[in-house]
Amino acid sequence: DFLDCQLTRTYQCRVIKTCRKMGIQTVAVHSDVDSSAVHVKMADEAVCVGPAPTGKSYLNMDAIMDAIRSTGAQAVHPGYGFLSENKEFAQRLAAEGVMFVGPDTHAIQAMGDKIQSKLIAKAAGVNTIPGFDGVVKTAEEAVKIAQDIGYPVMIKASAGGGGKGMRIAWNDEETREGFRFSSQEAASSFGDDRLLIEKFIDNPRHIEIQVLADKHGSALWLNERECSIQRRNQKVVEEAPSTFLDPATRRAMGEQAVQLAKAVQYSSAGTVEFLVDSQKNFYFLEMNTRLQVEHPITECITGLDLVQQMIRIAKGYPLQHKQEDIPINGWAIESRVYAEDPYKSFGLPSIGRLSQYQEPLNLSNVRVDSGIQEGSDISIYYDPMISKLVTYGATRAEALAKMEDALDNYVIRGVTHNIPLLREIITHPRFISGDITTNFLPEVYPSGFHGHQLATDSRRELLASAAALYIAAQLRSQRFLLSTIPQERGKWELCVELGKDRHNVEVTRSGNTYTVEVDAGRVEVSGEWNLASPLLPLTINGTHRMLQCLSREASGEITVQYLGTSFKVRVLSKLAAELDSYMPEKIPEDTSSILRSPMPGTVVAVAVKAGDTVAEGQEICVIEAMKMQNSMTAAKTAKVKSVHCKPGETVGEGDLLVELE
């Protein structure tokens, strides 16, 4: 029995694992650059389908069809991305008599179109966002429409894009006002009278229902997943169940999701996404006809292996379970660990080689779905996801505590990652209380994410840990074999620099315990002080904390990951700190006239040439990285001195793109 796993590489592993349990042999397809990836090693057979760019490999249907024929594969699991929702691919497989592990072409097609899927949903009795789009003559007519829809409503000119000129009305009076403004604007700005009045979803939450349907007309809902924490419409943290739903709402949503699945004769696993407002009104968004990235949290609380269920369904077996058999056992949280820099718009891609990589699998109730290993390259060609980190607990608090632990124990070196952001989210009071919306990140971090903000206590802990680590390293550097170890001084007087601030610390040592006087407080730090391990398990004032040592330089510079965020400190002897004031300040180069690539990627377009005059904010070039296009703009108005890149070229982070005069 062959199963051709045609998946994003990170997730092929997930499918292969289940297939192994079921005794199914697997064939992994891969691109050139992935030839040594984990999934290729795990599978029983592997076929290369082309070079790195996805269009030439993972999206190359001809090559994949060839692979299927050459290996005699009987079924294809399409995974999450790439061809998973491609109806043409499903048709071609059907034509060759190869089983497609997923829904029928018909369902993919029906749900693939946003407008059509809404119409089908409405017909199937699923709540959709009510609205009106057309000419509204009078204010009273607007009020009537608004009342029909139900407050609050959003009013804006149809022609105005996005949120432009949008007004929210909570009552009749505000509706009249909104009508006045919007119709004026519509006429004057756009010359188009049409108005859009739509239900305004206040504090929207993204909650989705997992459904499972067989080829015999039965369908189940496997409870919800809350995926409200998003950035740029991509999910970051998900949990199941949701803190927000009560059993009645859950059942109502579940039943509507099942109605929709049945309406399109859905078979296999699927997800129906809803927006939920603060009054627990829910509205259909779309249906995903594939296994979603966040499926493991549903598996955790229901105990079902969704991949196994999909394969069973594809083979034509009826569903094993009844609706009343589907439990909610405990709580599961999923963090998406990305190779990206969370300090730049909540995450811009970063690439590199994973020089060190350790998943926190030493902890119980932690599941990591990844397709990489130490030494893997995170390239610009694919999604920058490193793994899905899932923790489970009997209660939400337990699952969250476990997630904190898991993030602290996760060792990733060589690429910038978003663990600082993940850890901040899951420990934020608003998240803990369940008070979240899809705007969580911009609401909580209006000026962007800046890492963990130290309080007096945590700053002390950090400084003390760094000082203790410094001394442990200093002491070790005296321990030569066959030589007398110099007598240790009783007290260390050090200066720890954090940012621009300096803190004088005094340290005394007793065995592996360091007592640190810092900022008018006393901190006791003890640990094993293994200087080779990336993990630094410490007990700080009696509390266990997992720190990570990211780097330790001879100059006293130490970078530690503490509470998820990496902090750079400099530990100096008192003498060195005193003399440091004489050191000349190095003048950093003027960056306003230099445009450097903020990340590795490919130059898609260059809009200027030497001699051009550019205005501040004007687009200079476009860099594409991990399927994202990023516009590079001028930091000041100036003449272009020289251009150092051309379209099609690959650039690294920090590479010079354009110089201004």
Next chain:
Amino acid sequence: MVRHSFILFFFIERIRLPLDCRWYSVSHLSVQERIDKKRKAALVGGGQKRIDAQHKRGKLTARERVELLLDPNSFVEYDMFVEHRCSDFGMEQDRNKFPGDSVVTGQGRINGRLVYVFSQDFTVFGGSLSGAHAQKICKIMDQAVMVGAPVIGLNDSGGARIQEGVESLAGYADIFLRNVTASGVVPQISLIMGPCAGGAVYSPALTDFTFMVKDTSYLFITGPDVVKSVTNEDVTQEELGGAKTHTAVSGVAHRAFENDIDALLNLRDFFNFLPLSNKDASPVIECHDPSDRLVPGLDTIVPMESTKAYDMLDIIHGIVDERDFFEIMPNYAKNIVVGFARMNGRTVGIVGNQPKVASGCLDINSSVKGARFVRFCDAFNIPIITFVDVPGFLPGTAQEYGGIIRHGAKLLFAFAEATVPKITIITRKAYGGAYDVMSSKHLRGDMNYAWPTAEVAVMGAKGAVQIIFRGKENQAEAEAEYVEKFANPFPAAVRGFVDDIIEPSTTRKRICRDLEVLASKKQVNPWKKHANIPL
């Protein structure tokens, strides 16, 4: 020319002492009081004003540097009462005499281990070298060789003491001679922390390692003014002899640091890699990194396409203890990587071709860089680990005219001559003569390993086929056959030219084990006065 340059960098300045230094007017004081006064005077060198000026330049004083470099309270100073003996040009006047003269010398400890230090004091006559100054340096060097401890020189000197004339020149020569006789006996390190010009540059040049401080140190034979008058070139001090020039262009300096403090702290770190003398074995320090640690990332590091580059530093960092690698000359001849690391706590010298730069080929500069490093390791009993991925020597007229033959021979000579434990890992290409050179079995490599990706051959498949099948058809087929035959580790392995083909992830484990075995290695070259390396 040289004579001319010796006097260039003397700073003629009128010395005015602050009041508290007027010890000379109190000769009626008791001896004890005179001792105290002199000591006090010695501690402030050229006086507070000059100390302030030194600080304003972003530089520390000679004593501050020594204090930072050595363990707290470990410095034992020599010759604090030595004064210059010049009696011309008013130098004999008391106000022109400074106890200790323009250099601070002595011994102390770095992480508990003995080291001799001299630190030139720019606040006294611009750190210029008098007969007395030279004599102080010679004294500690003689003792360092006698007891077997390294010498560190902190250079900050305007040049010769012009007033002393030939006495100063003689002083330089005395130091040069000791640099040469101590070479290979104790490690000698120079840290350039200010000007160092004229003949003075030859002392650092004779030492094993020369480090510089960015923006505040210069090394040149003649300064910009003379350059202008002789060759009409316009050049700044920084361009002519700054840290960037010497670490990236000339290869004179081995590394540069941000400022005095950064340099001194890094020097402490570096010192820990070195044995104290040629009588000592390579030092072993407490190690927390398991010697049998597997490095899974190495199994995938060499790309499938043999034309694709990878970073040799990734391999080195993965294999050595705690990813701690002190690279020597990181910005010069980057197609070869050399530096110090530890394996299971023991210092080793690492040499590796760098595929990322010029495909890792050997050229003039990389050969010389590698050769000098290998010879240092051999002189001081430091085992050498060589990572080979070399497509050959760089062809071309520039290289041939520049003498790649005799320069390449240096690296060959150095590896062949070395009797320390030598472990070689062929990660990918080992082509042509460069294969022989890179610590091959034939040059007495103790353990030579090949990774499965290794290709030991006379040249790449394409070139080879073009020669063997010149003018014939089916070249593609022949190329495939050649690849099948030679682009793998077997031809070398069946002949015993590599001892084993190993999984890359086990490399660290293997090296650590071999080093234990080879720790007792004894190998002696035939007696000779000295060998004649092709200089």
